[in-house]
Amino acid sequence: MSFAIVGFILIYPLLLIIALWLIPKVVEHKYIRRIIFIVWFLIPTWDVIIGYPIYKFLCATQAGVKIYKTVDNVEGFYVGEQSKKYEPREPYEGYKYVDYKEKESGKYYRSYWVDNNTSKDCVHYGEQKFGAYADAYRSGRCIVKEEIADGEVSRWRLDSYSIERQKRVLAIPLLDFTHQTPLLIQDTKNSQTLGQLDYYWWSGGWLFRRFSSFSSGSGGVICGDDTSEITFFNTTLKPTLGVLHGNN
Structure with a gap:
């Protein structure tokens, strides 16, 4: 179908020239000729x-x-349901934390940076050994995944x-x-x-x-x-x- 369209694009100018030459020879009434020209032009456009x-x-x-x-002085916001396979969930630039609902468990969590990667709630970089988060983790920082109650989830x-x-x-x-x-x-x-x-x-x-x-x-x-x-x-x-x- 696409080849037919490309062929039409290449052939259409030639057909238009032929039409401009042929129509006046076979159609005598000038208003009918104008209608034909308009219709011919509007077919592709x-x-x-x-x-x-x-x-x-x-x-x-x-x-x-x-x-x-x-809203002023916002520390974080809720981003809805997320899969745990994409963890750690990093807070957006400029914000302290991000809240989300874990798709697999239905529980609510808050993720945020800390300067101590020995915390029990730290998310390990796992198999992503060469990413930015792995570098931050090895330098002593980590993202904490903390379970929170429904009522603690950010209103934003x-x-x-x-x-x-x-x-x-x-x-x-x-x-x-x-x-x-x-x-x-x-x-x-x-x-x-x-x-x-x-x-x-x-x-x-x-x-x-x-x-x-x-x-x-x-x-x-x-x-x-x-x-x-x-x-x-x-x-x-x-x-x-x-x-x-x-x-x-």
Whole structure:
């Protein structure tokens, strides 16, 4: 199918030239000729002519970072259910700890850095002998995994990359737009959204989609915001100054 589209792209200009030469010879009525020319031109481009302005409008007015409320002196936040096979779970840059629910056990844990790797709650680097965490561990530091009660979990929750927050927008046939919210920060105590990051994806039109799929293995274009995740977190949940973090 992709070879057929590429062939069409190469052949279409030639067919258009032939049409521009042939149609006036076989169709006498000038208005009918104009209609034929318009239809011929719109066959590969109509969805781009309609879709591109919509895409640019969504990018300019809807996409990007939205911060509704900021919180000062935040030491850490909850990141939902996580698998223990990805431990140790390192706190995000600028924060003292990260809370999570262990997928396998259903228990809640808090992870944070300490300067004493002899603590019984320290997470060993295991088979990851050459990573940054292994280097920190050998230098005397470690990440502690401490079990906490449900009521001790941070009220600030980060939801990231949930498939439930992807939905199609604009019910126009053959114009495929998708709204995605990969990052969402909430206050679970008040059921309030503090900030979110929105992306809009557009297929780019049927001809563009087929061609880009053939050339790169994926199609479409996406817009959002160049703000990094850490900047988004630090702006919404402003961390307490001077907390211990990272491998410094």
